[in-house]
Amino acid sequence: MVPFLAGCEGPLSSLAPAGPAAAQIAVLWWAMLAGAVLITLMVLALVWRGFAVPPHPRPGESFWIHGMGLGFSLAVLAAVVGAGIWVGERLQARPDPEAIRVEAIARQWDWRFRQPGPDGRMVETRGRLHIPAGRPVDVVIRSEDVIHSFWVPRLAGKMDALPGRDNLLRIQADAPGLYHGTSAEFSGTGYAGMRFEVLVWPPADPPDLTAEEAE
Incomplete structure (x- = not known):
């Protein structure tokens, strides 16, 4: 057993x-x-x-x-x-004033994320999403080419990323840590490497995202 x-x-x-x-x-x-x-x-x-x-x-x-x-x-x-x-x-996402809104943009074969930095300015990172622990996060999921699927198994279910349409998924992490995510929809020869990370930080210690900001 x-x-x-x-x-x-x-x-x-x-x-x-x-x-x-x-x-x-x-x-x-x-x-x-x-x-x-x-x-x-x-x-x-x-x-x-x-x-x-x-x-x-x-x-x-x-x-x-x-x-x-x-x-x-x-x-x-x-x-x-x-x-x-x-x-x-x-699991239905209901309006929540405490929810943070971020974006997940998929393409063959990687993920880009836009999240608010410590000063409130939207910061774009590649391959890693930053969210605070203990707060609901609404992820706006979209695709720039074909169908992908956003999935962080330890935080929530999966949601498709569709070209020309925005989908919304609410996730939340109970504790700080590094959580792994992947695309759950086959999208071509580079699909196997289409992984990403969700870094959950303590609310009292926000990270400096400028070092990871996508070029």
């Missing part, structure tokens, strides 16, 4: 959440896994019973066919769908 649990860690693991949106997504993932395990065990039990019990009708067949085969499966699926709707509703 330990080797399998070790696979849940890593810089691009959505099962090691570091923000509220990612935590909700992780809860949904575990709920879907639990539902799949329960239905798999029920199917295996039905297969075992089909081979172990003689084919002529016996008492209790209605329980296995209607109660387990239909009732149990529908109850598990309803619970999983309900969890998905609940999580999806909580």
Whole structure:
């Protein structure tokens, strides 16, 4: 079991959440896994019973066919769908006066970011987004060429970057640190290297972005 649990860690693991949106997504993932395990065990039990019990009708067949085969499966699926709707509703970005607005611009095959510096001036960096810890951040995502997808697994779900259209994704990090992101949409031969970083800084210690400002 330990080797399998070790696979849940890593810089691009959505099962090691570091923000509220990612935590909700992780809860949904575990709920879907639990539902799949329960239905798999029920199917295996039905297969075992089909081979172990003689084919002529016996008492209790209605329980296995209607109660387990239909009732149990529908109850598990309803619970999983309900969890998905609940999580999806909580992930909707609502207006928040505390939210910081930044921009993520994708192109083959890198990312540029525009974020407010300490003096309020918008600063553009390449390959690294800077955000404060503990505050919601609205990321305006766009593409300059083909479809890409902005994804920081430990902070939030993914959002497509579409040419000619702006999409909005809210992310938030609970603690300072360096988080890894990637494009989750194949966009050509350089797609594998289309990675970026999100540097989360303590609110009381904003970084000097001039050294990283894109030329």
